[in-house]
Amino acid sequence: MQVLSRFSGASLAPLTAVVLLGITTASAQPRLDVPYVPTPQEVVDRMLQLGKVKAGQFHLDLGSGDGRIAVTSAAKHGARSLGVDLNPVRIEEARANAKKAGVSDRATFELKNLFETDIGKADIxxxxxxxxVNIELRPKILRDMWPGTRIVSHAFDMGDWTPDHRESVIGRTVYMWIVPARVEGRWTIEGSRNFTVTIQQKYQEISGSADIDGKSIPLRDASLRGAEIGFAIDIDGMPYRFQGIVNGDQIGGRRNEWRAARAK
Structure with a gap:
């Protein structure tokens, strides 16, 4: 079963709409099974605020419905927005709404399966x-998206991936995640002291230990927010705080006080 549309934007006129879930016959007529429910504009506005959308950024709306989130992102925030949906009726409606709002050049829409969409270039x-669907999409998000990318979902979470932020907006739940860098494994630290650190990771939650002079010392207050990593180690009875930015297989320490490379 293919997921094609989402419950988000809907026509401003009253209508009975549906989410497209598959193509059934040789004539390619859509099978319409799930009720189509609009996202209130108050929720749309807050979702984009949580995403911290800025002018010129690339915003991707998965299952874009009538396009109201992408259109709002382009019109109010100046983003370049792409909406993806598999319901051709919703795509045409979204394009019409973008034209009406005068943002057809910045809010575009494609008839496409969200699982076949290149999400790696999106800022939000x-x-x-x-x-x-969120859970099925989760591995693609973690694999393809840059650390620090913000994911905002209306109503539904992503299983055991704890959101970085959750709130209620006019009775609707909105979730926000920041895509974490991949840091699990052994790292070689170079600075005033050279040693190795082994990190365990579950999404943005990390823990681990340092191997210093043959002693295993647990990491304290370890944190990961996008590409920003931090942890504390007690060395010779003194606490040291390490903060840096993850860039692939390298970590650049704050003020160049230290650096790390993934151990081979």
Whole structure:
């Protein structure tokens, strides 16, 4: 079963709409199974605020419905927005709404399966899908998106990936995640002291230990927010705080006080 549309934007006129879930016959007529539910504009506005959308950024709306999130992002924030949906009726409606708002050059829409969409270039992703779809999409987000990218979802979470922020907006739940860098494994630290650190990771939650002079010392207050990593180590009875930016297989320490490379 293909997931094609989401419950988010809807027509401003009253209508009975649906989410497109598959193509059934040789004539390619859509099978419409799930009720289509609009995202209130108050929720749209807050989702984009949580995503910290800025002018010129690339915003991707998965399952874009009537396009109201992408159109709002382009019109109010100056973003370049792309909405993806598999319901051709919703795509045409979204394009019409973008034209009406005067942002057809910045809010565009494609008839495409969200799982086949290149999400890696987006600065922010918004979505209003289904719980099972969010979970199925989660590995793609973690694999393809840059650390620090913000993911904002209306109504549904992503399983055991704890959101970085969660709040209620006019009775609707909105979730926000920041894509974490991949830091699990052994790292060689170079600075005033050279040693290795082994990190365990579950999404943005990290823990681990340092191997210093043959002693295993636990990391304290370890944190990971996008590409920003931090942890404390007690060395010779003195606490040291390490903060840096992850860049692939390298970590640059704050003020160049230290650096790290992934151990081979």
């Amino acid at each position: 992703v918004t979505m209003y899908l289904l719980p099972s």
